Amino acid sequence: MEQQGLTERERRAWRTSFEMTELLRARIEQQLQADSGLSNADYTVLALLSEAPDGRMRPYELGQAANWEKSRLHHQLTRMCRRGLTGRERCGNRGVDVVITQKGLAALADAVPGHAQEVRRLFVDRVTPEELDLFAGIAAKILDGLRTDQPSG
Amino acid sequence: MEQQGLTERERRAWRTSFEMTELLRARIEQQLQADSGLSNADYTVLALLSEAPDGRMRPYELGQAANWEKSRLHHQLTRMCRRGLTGRERCGNRGVDVVITQKGLAALADAVPGHAQEVRRLFVDRVTPEELDLFAGIAAKILDGLRTDQPSG
DNA sequence: ACTGCCGAGTTGACGTGTCACCTCAAGGTG
């Protein structure tokens, strides 16, 4: 008897939201890629590292901050190290520090304005300030649920 | 002097929204993958095809409906055809129809309940009905902007 | 000391998405 589980209203809400986020992410990434040669993932890592004291973090913390699986993070860092955007430095016995390089800082600084402008153009300026707060508030609620739900949380 | 272009409030709104959608998508996909062996992309294609008259569409229409690049769609369909979920049928001179197979219909029917339940659990039931409508409404506004902005739109 | 588990970090294989480029029919315009 396969009940859908979602009402028509809920299904449409989900589809619209899903489609919007898919498309938005793709656009943001395209701009970033075209203008700075960075992916969204690159940008996230660079931004997080640049905000950390001394521009360095343990991979574990970085993974927590970005909500990434360790494996994804590792591959990402390997690619970024190969491109000279980040570096790895051994610190303890089995500890590694990820550091942002000068080149990484430069790439980030280069990317920030265009990225911010695109986020504004496609997202922030599309809605009223009240709507933006509302949207972010609801997103935060959902995000909170996602975090407290997972096995590793 | 690199003005950020975004206020702190805007930046946090964007980050929260972005992170939420990333995580939500990953979770939804995990459930789908684990319980039905389908990716989000598989599910989208099957759902769209199952809703089309006769379960068939032109690749072009499918691409429009899902907002996908033709290349992505083509690769996706190739993989799905290989797995027997969909088929390709020549119709005009240079025309192709994508059709959903019995196996595809069965896979979709099998996946729907669990998927709906997960969407409800992680998304719909996390917020009030009013918030859901609000969220979807704002998403629709942004989606609209994205659609009327693109080169191919 | 031996055993076993845990968790950070790593690896390879594989499915997925994007880019640049190609094919080929249809429809102009000289």
Place this chain on the structure above:
DNA sequence: CACCTTGAGGTGACACGTCAACTCGGCAGT
């Protein structure tokens, strides 16, 4: 007619994300 453009469809190379499995130090419990 030759020539060019447009658009649907297709292809390969490469970057990305996930999964399962592995290494290896630390830290129990016996």
